[in-house]
Amino acid sequence: MPIYPAYYLATEDTGSLTFLDKSDITYFQNKPEFIMEDVLTLIKNGESETVEFKKSTASLREAIDSICAFANHKGGNLFFGVENDGSIIGQQVSDDTLKNIANAIKLNTEPKLYPQIEKIEIGGKTCILITVEESPLKPHLSYGRSFIRVGTTNQRLDRERYEYLLQHRFNGYGFDYQVQKGAALDDINTDAVYKFLETANSVRNLNENTFLPADVILEKLELMKDSGITKAALLLFGKNPRKFFPGHYEIKCGDFPGDEGYDEISNDKEFTDTIIDNFNLSLGFIKASIKKTLVKNDVHRTEKWEFPVNVIREALVNMIVHRDYRQNIKSTIEIRPSLISFYNPAQLFRPTITIDRLKKVHPSRPGNRLIAKIFYLMGVFENWGGGTLKIISDTVKAGKPSPEFFYEGGMFRLELYRTPLPGEAK
Numbered sequence: 001m002p003i004y005p006a007y008y009l010a011t012e013d014t015g016s017l018t019f020l021d022k023s024d025i026t027y028f029q030n031k032p033e034f035i036m037e038d039v040l041t042l043i044k045n046g047e048s049e050t051v052e053f054k055k056s057t058a059s060l061r062e063a064i065d066s067i068c069a070f071a072n073h074k075g076g077n078l079f080f081g082v083e084n085d086g087s088i089i090g091q092q093v094s095d096d097t098l099k100n101i102a103n104a105i106k107l108n109t110e111p112k113l114y115p116q117i118e119k120i121e122i123g124g125k126t127c128i129l130i131t132v133e134e135s136p137l138k139p140h141l142s143y144g145r146s147f148i149r150v151g152t153t154n155q156r157l158d159r160e161r162y163e164y165l166l167q168h169r170f171n172g173y174g175f176d177y178q179v180q181k182g183a184a185l186d187d188i189n190t191d192a193v194y195k196f197l198e199t200a201n202s203v204r205n206l207n208e209n210t211f212l213p214a215d216v217i218l219e220k221l222e223l224m225k226d227s228g229i230t231k232a233a234l235l236l237f238g239k240n241p242r243k244f245f246p247g248h249y250e251i252k253c254g255d256f257p258g259d260e261g262y263d264e265i266s267n268d269k270e271f272t273d274t275i276i277d278n279f280n281l282s283l284g285f286i287k288a289s290i291k292k293t294l295v296k297n298d299v300h301r302t303e304k305w306e307f308p309v310n311v312i313r314e315a316l317v318n319m320i321v322h323r324d325y326r327q328n329i330k331s332t333i334e335i336r337p338s339l340i341s342f343y344n345p346a347q348l349f350r351p352t353i354t355i356d357r358l359k360k361v362h363p364s365r366p367g368n369r370l371i372a373k374i375f376y377l378m379g380v381f382e383n384w385g386g387g388t389l390k391i392i393s394d395t396v397k398a399g400k401p402s403p404e405f406f407y408e409g410g411m412f413r414l415e416l417y418r419t420p421l422p423g424e425a426k
Helices: 036-045 057-071 095-108 159-170 190-204 214-220 231-237 275-289 309-322 369-377 387-397
Strands: 006-009 026-030 051-054 076-080 116-122 125-132 147-150 153-156 251-255 267-271 292-296 301-305 331-335 339-345 404-408 411-417
Touching: 036 051, 036 076, 036 116, 051 057, 057 076, 057 095, 057 125, 057 147, 057 153, 095 116, 095 125, 190 214, 190 231, 190 369, 231 275, 231 369, 251 275, 267 275, 275 309, 275 331, 275 369, 309 331, 309 339, 309 369, 309 387, 309 411, 387 411
Parallel strands: 051 076, 251 331
Antiparallel strands: 006 026, 006 116, 076 125, 116 125, 147 153, 251 267, 292 301, 331 339, 339 411, 404 411
16 A cells, blocks of 8 residues: 655655745655555554544644644644544545645744645545654744643643743754754764864864864764754764755855846856855855955055955855755855845744844844854854844945845845946946
8 A cells, every 4th residue: 555646845855846836835746754554553553742633624723733732842743534543534635735734834833834744545545644843943833822742632831831942942942953863973074073173273262172083072062962963963064964954955156147037147056065165165156256356555466355255254154054944945145236145044033033123233043053153163253143233334334235134934135235346337
């Protein structure tokens, strides 16, 4: 009894993206996460802390409460078309059914949840399996209320626990702190770890012993736990990050001859190495795509870039440190005649952080605190919580128009506006 190819909500999987409508929901076809034996075992063992059954999508609102509870706890699996006692009754399922479920979950959870959704065949009956991972952005709300899974029930979170989880989210204890299943120390490029340590010792006076074993260094940096290798370690120092995060961390850069459209492009690159390498490669791409002049001094010549390189560096750090790595959307950089734009999925952590507050003194809320710490120790940026202010002040100081920040539909965009170099025709 095979499970047939199903539609999935775009999360941490691979496959060809197909945009179904303007609801900002994406699906793709791929082989199912579970083999049939796993599915039958889940059903046979009955409802539990990580499994729930629903007769049909008529109970969708209750199901969303359960999805929220799973996300706020250890994750779980929810079946439509299965009785409480585990009897498989099936239900009618169309592509619209899956799309409606995805939209309902997105519209009624906050922060928005993106579980994996499958249509499966069991004994000739069609069911739906929703797989929910433990969320790095908990606590989540379902219809304005927060739940956590306790045994086979969904319990309302008390205020103390809710505020505790909220504080962890605000402090960046999220995606990058999680252990990656299936990863081992052999997946880490230890040479890159030691190279980083030498840089941190030099730039930040870290004074860490470079003769320590790599696993000890990773543990000291909180990049490795007793339970395994963290996602941050793989993104920063992995031999092949794409093995674990395909489509979730890459940076696409494009140099366009016009301010609109994508049909003509002068140069483009996609960087798929570690996020440290991607940072350096993207910086090099931008520098190669903008103008520079050589200024003669008494002794030597100095380079004067069309746009302050330190601003571009801060913008890249902002993109990498704050992006939402759960999303199957690549970060993009567009270089056009009138602007340079940086575009990436992110969480704004409202109400603490808003677009307006980015232009004022504000608390530091890195979406990935471990990744931010490594970039800080490398000397790539200086002040926690001051990146956007530095981008604004240094841009204006260079005689450029003030940059603009935008946030819509879970996507963050920074626009740096270009002007001619002194002496060029305007």
